[in-house]
Amino acid sequence: MATTPEILSVEERDGTVVTYERELTGSPFPPPGRELTSRETGALLTVLRGLATVPGTEAMRRLTVQGDDRPLWQGHTRFPDALAAVVERATRRHGDLLAAHVPDLSARVAETVRALRALPGTAVTVVHGDLVAPNIHVDDAGHPVAVLDFGFFTTAGDPAFEAAVTAAIYDMYGPYAGEHVATLTHLFATELHHPPETLALYQTAYALTTYDLFSSDGGDGHFAWCAALLKTHS
Template identity: 45%
Template sequence: MQSHETNWIEYFSSGGHRDVVPLAAGMEGAVYRLGQGLVGKVWGQREAAELKRLQEFYADISAAGLSFATPQILEVREVEGTSVTIERELAGRPLKQFVGDGVPPEADAAVVEVLRGLASVPATAAMHQLAVLDESTPLWEGAGSWAAALNGLLRRRVDVFGDQLRSAVADFDGVFNQVAELVSRQADRPQSVVHGDVCLENILVDDDLRLTALLDFGFLSGAGDPAWDASITAGIVDMYGPHAREVDDRLTHRMAREFGYPVELLLGYRAAYGIAAANAYDPHGADGHFAWCAAVLRREDVREALGAIAV
């Protein structure tokens, strides 16, 4: 977890930025407002070469002319072994600040608008060059299709973390085989840019809940099936709240209506996310995210969806 440090405030100030203000700090890094529409981000783990690929990725999204803003990296620096980026500041406040517990239906519009916009951005070469989760190799390296790329990721995760999932999920290997079969059938689905972590904290809106920006690409971002993004979003928008399952069901069926994605595909992709991301934050599987992913793999509706597609 990155934290704010006085020396970084001094670093940005020495570069001519007055009144540097700490904005946020998390798993990826710490962000500082620099003024004049700029922010500086001090990254915890990422190397400069990886961030330059992310810079190209962002540039391709920006060139698509979406109705909402997305990040732009203006400069990548390396400061005493730490990567630093200078980026455009995005306007708005996180949607999470407006909704409290649960996700009221009036907030759905911003979520749908984000996904519709992302699905309209065709995949580019730069989008195929990003790694996901804690991997250093691009997701698409050696893969000739979306199905091959995603199934490769799932197999790699199971090779490392499979025993933990087997302990938490009955007949895990059977479920994994069904997920792999579902994914294999999606080889020819159209590709677009994928965010992979569209949640209320990452959607910025104005005071009237109008969408202004989307931030924090990188967790599962790249090129892929837009239905994968929709599935993940419906599940994680409200992961732990008292109305989480109600919100999940509502958004899953709304995604199906809005975009024409089969509900079975959305639920099957949810299982794929459960396998891929279970150990994203704790390699030992002792955190709430692992428990949530394991619960997804045990869900009756998910199991039924996988069974229906396997027929």
């Protein structure tokens, strides 16, 4: 399994908290071309399989995902129920803005919440939540040696959520991003035995919970990406 960040010490300098961390090795893949290489897909599968072996802990359940105002698991005993509650809270923040870009948003939210709550219980493991290409470092042979930048949507949860989000965001803005989402979603469904409909549901939930994290006026690329994904999954 690749190494992850480790804080060795913490200091405060002039009101700023400074952490000293173990240096991680490797380098990220270059921007993907039209065809994803076997090195890329192999590294992604290795990381997803590795993270899925790390049990979710109580400390992970106490984490707050970006944009929310309480620990994700607060008041819940199942990940799908906790995620459904975040979807409801997130779409109340700037739902009118999102509704201007996504037809029948209120119905989509209601259906997403219903479908999440209907999911069966699963094993709970660590979820990184932001496995974009720069956050996975590999060695010269393409083997993953480091996973970094936890914190955007880090929690304890369903490994299928990690796979779904990774398939969607690995290449968010490249010229072949749509093809890559379809390719990786199919690959992860096949290799990791996640139902395709569950992966699509989790991708929808991710868009509904992160659409406004970079601006509240819809003027950023992440908002446009989320709106496009929601229309694709309609």
